[in-house]
Amino acid sequence: MSAQSRGTQWRIWDLHVHTPASVVQHFGPNDGATWDRYFAELESLPADLKVLGINDYWFLDGYRRVLQAKESGRLQNLEAIFPVVELRLEMFSGVGGPWKRVNLHVIFDPDIGVETIQQQFINALSNEFALAPGAERASWSGAVTRESLEDLGRAIKNSVPTPELPDYGSDLQEGFNNLVVPLQAVKSLLGKSYLKGRTLVGIGRAEWADIKWADGSIGSKKSVINFADLVFTASQDISTWRNLVEGLRQSNVTHKLLDCSDAHHWSDSVQYERLGRCNTWINASPSFAGLSHALGEFDERVHVGLEPPVLSRIRRHPHHFIDRVRISSSDPSEHKHFNYEVPLNSGFVAIIGNKGQGKSAFLDSVALAGNSSRTGEFAFLNPKRFLSSGNRSAGEYHSELFWADGSERRRSFVDGHDPAGPVQVEYLPQAFVERVCTSDPKSVDDDEFEAELRSILFTHIPEDERAGELTFDALLARRTQSVEDKLATHRRDLKRLVESFLVSCRFRATNWLADVESKIAKKDAEVKKAEADLGAARGELKALEAHGNSNPELTVLRETATELAKQRDSQQANLATLLVDAGELEQHLLRLTSLEQRIEAASDDAVSLNSEAAELLATSPPDTAVEGELVRLVVNRKALADWRARTVRTQASNAASTRSAQEELEDLEERLKSATPCVSG
Template structure:
């Protein structure tokens, strides 16, 4: 890139009314080399902000010629980018007015520096023949040259008495003082083809303003100022300039006013008409074509200020792209690459990147954006990041030293800027679940209050509903016989039984029975022992006889000498044993009957009756425990009833938790609306200046919100599906059957279900009660189908009911409104995502305003966005056999201007539209 001003239009100081020592009137000193040296040094010592000077020596351009020669031959005034030739006339527009008492109207013609000096002289100055009547009646008719003007002065002075000559100036001065050029002759001379598009006309405001508004002169006075392109003034201060500007505006005449020094003195003088005393800043290339731009965009291109207008607002910006070596854009691909040794300085205002299809305009921004954290890009393929491309980021425009240079590598960098890649807005607004996602995205953009269900209320609900169901579970416990063992009724029955039992066994009669019962048990045990003893004796006698007989047999052998013992020999003993046993058995039977009678009387006691009296303390303890359970059951039952009221039932005194849930959503709605109202209350934002407030209001025009409590019935039944046991609930897969059963069809019926049917379903067979509880009462689950969000409306229409282009427009307006005055924005082809009406009627003017406060970089094929938004810099992308190259400059750059018309459809029309918009009407 070898252009002189690749960064495009920038603010520079322009002083278009500077006299030289060659002027007829000046206070620099005599026309000597020393005076000229002091003069040139004074200009060379001007602050660096000064870029353009208009050299004005009245009718003549000898001073301009000398300075041009000094620049070419001796490299003088190299600090000044451009010197323009200016010719100043005093016109005779107001014939019949006594000019002796008035200053005459000064008309200035500012010529392009491309015009040869001799062309200005021969084709313009020397063609302006003027007729002047001397007091002698003799006519003076000459072309305007230094010699002819001196001759006129000499002739005028020749008729003056000798004693009055001391009051007159030189011949040149007197000739100049009396020469009033005809306005029509000036404009007629400028019609030559050599001057086409090579001049503009300015008129002096001060002299024009001193002419009175009369019925005879009003039309002429308006005509002369409106015919001029611009108006000159030399103000003592910015306040004086503002006052002069306001007067012109109020008089409804040409108010394109520039401040100039009208310098006649060196900068060291105290007179206001001194070198360097100028407040005019122009945002343009320091070229004649740059000056022409103020005719089309005066408000954006002109600033009257002590300081550089760039410094009025602090803003970060990307300042330069540089490519040190040929760079393959994609990994493992070599068919497309960035050109080596590219350097693209970036303007801090509006940068437009243009080019034909496939020329690399979006490729550049996508490559850059993909190197930073959080930025999306749309190009397919993996970018090759080897550090050959560097991006410089200026943290502030207040200093040139506070910047970061990023070598773009695989490691992503952290810089906060907005990148809207091609089609991003369209994709965003067309996403599934778009209603909530888009609304939530807009809520975040506007920094609206996040709709949040009360965490305290949610915690309270969780605790109370869990407590409620735990109590329900407590009272639902049954024993094998189906008794609800924790119910007050069951426990009180137990209490009565134990209490009656204790009362019963503690009577004297029962005490005697129990004591006798114990004695009978002891006696029966003794009798059973005796009975056992007799039986054992009987068996032992029989066994002894058998053993003796066996021994007798053994002793006898074959002889039978000794007789065997017969059982009958002991009959008496056996009979006595049998009799005794019978007596004992009878006695045992009698005692057992008595024991059984006592046990029947104490059948409810499962333990040992013999220790019953000793265990009476245990029964008393059991009774106490039962009574504690009864007390606990009463408390829990009261709590259960209380919780049922708290959760499900509203009263005049207190509303239910379910109603509090509903109220909380209504509260979220109010808070969101209030947050939106605060957001739109631009006038209350003290941090914004009037211009910024105007921008904000413009962005927010046609935007309103409706805050919705959204109950998604389909998602509700999706969640309910998880609460149903398919093995038991025959309608698990039948959505309509579920709806018919639950009878929830909207938000109101949902809350009715919570109040009146939830408990019934909670205990229903086939319902997973814990899941049902969480789906309905836990906010983390409930928000899956019930939430509060804002619905943005554009021109009264729901955002979800307008075109994709309009949605993109709304989203962009919100994005810009919330980040309007801070970080840079890069927007790839906004015309693809936005409503065309918005682009033409709003976006162009919006960009023109926003670029004061933030850097805006757009990739576009829309000529209106480039031309009528008055882009400060245009970067032209080109693809030469896969080699991407970029050239840049301003709109006033003829080459860039031509590229716009070639590349962008309607480019010429856009330029013509701009010209017509600002065309002056004489």
């Protein structure tokens, strides 16, 4: 088996980069010195940035020069370079300034030759070009060259008032800005044989977003973005990327957003549109097919941020990831069966091949070097095959694992499992899988498979979440017991709440709120009437005193009325106390009833516990047997009955005293009324 590619990896892709040959750029003059610095900066890009898209608007000169540098031995840090053409559509957005037209980016398969792109796309669009509104006073020759665009820009600038010229860019820039093409013409060309299936279309998000969602533009706004395969942005804050993606998704339009640099400046510039300022990670091969695949699985293969989650896991736990596998012999010239090194992908690895092509041999070798405990079930490295007594050279071969943290482990083919060492690779050999998959669900083999799965699951639980347990079953039991304890507590609390609720319901059933309020209102009315009568009597007494304080009869009547009023006030206070005592006695009886119900519930629980204990003890060894009841609840029912009887008697006595007090109060009221007319007379 020869060395193979590691497969798809996470790389940074910046598909929107300008060069010194671009229509708009801030690198400097398009000369040798500027290009030398440009290539040096490309070679100093972040190590993870492996793919560039060279975008110089209509022109491919910059792409040609970068490609030539790559072919001559420079830019070896870059794995792929894509040609990109950016053009303006016959569509305006709501933004002002020179970049007010919607931008369309066409990404070409790098395998397409530069001349093919020039002839089959750029030149083929010549007959479709039109001047943007406001530039009709200029003329257009029909061929896209730097000179023709400069002529167009110069003519446009000559047609505007002199005070407005500072608002315009260079002749080349203004010529480019005012040259537009219809979307349909682009669609038609990209569907022809030379280009069909070999291009991807991107649209600038900022300009597209400024097209108003109005009745007259909503159709064209959706049409142009849904024609695109992806959307470009150059955000100053990458934390907004996910919200932008979701916003596009909710608008039911193309949401595959790539945040690229749109580099017009050197890497040391303070401007955000600078070389190397890109955090778009794509998990794909560095090719046109890889990019197309990644866009098809956008949510899984595209990430914008400092690093994808999988790379974060590798960085935090490098000892969990195998970097590569080496299988060789002590003397490759003498022992030639195995001599290769295979890099492994940190994500997903599939081994494909016909029977007898080494799949089991490779897997057994990896498991052996990882100290798997299932060496007895290896399909290749076993005494019946490669490790047979007739193969004396087996001990000359070894397998070696190189981990992402730089550590390595080497084992000879004749070595077995090391019980004292850690198991670094969990391995389910084919024989084991076949046995458990064809076994009876109630057999030992099925239990073994479940135990293996539990063991693997346990290895993926972080140490700080294992609660000190050593196995999955122990951790599950601890977690389950905790949940059961919480449920039991909640059941007890709920039971108490239900009992309290039932007591309240019974009280309300025998004491309607309207009745209680009616009685209170009646007593309030009686008290108010008595107070009014008392006031009237006192007034009459004062009047009599004014007419004749020396009258002995009046003096006696006044003293009698005063004494009756005192007795009435005292009796009212006594009655109020008796009513309060009656309410407290009623609440006392209700609480006593609740307590009796809880005692009965506890008695039921004790019976249930004794029943469970009896079942458990019935299966226990003889020396662990327990005689009698395990739980015994003693209830002094006589004391409880006496307590209730005393309370009921007290309640009856209180009721009698209340009736007597009410009768005495009524008698006093009558006597006070009788005294008042006499005084009046």
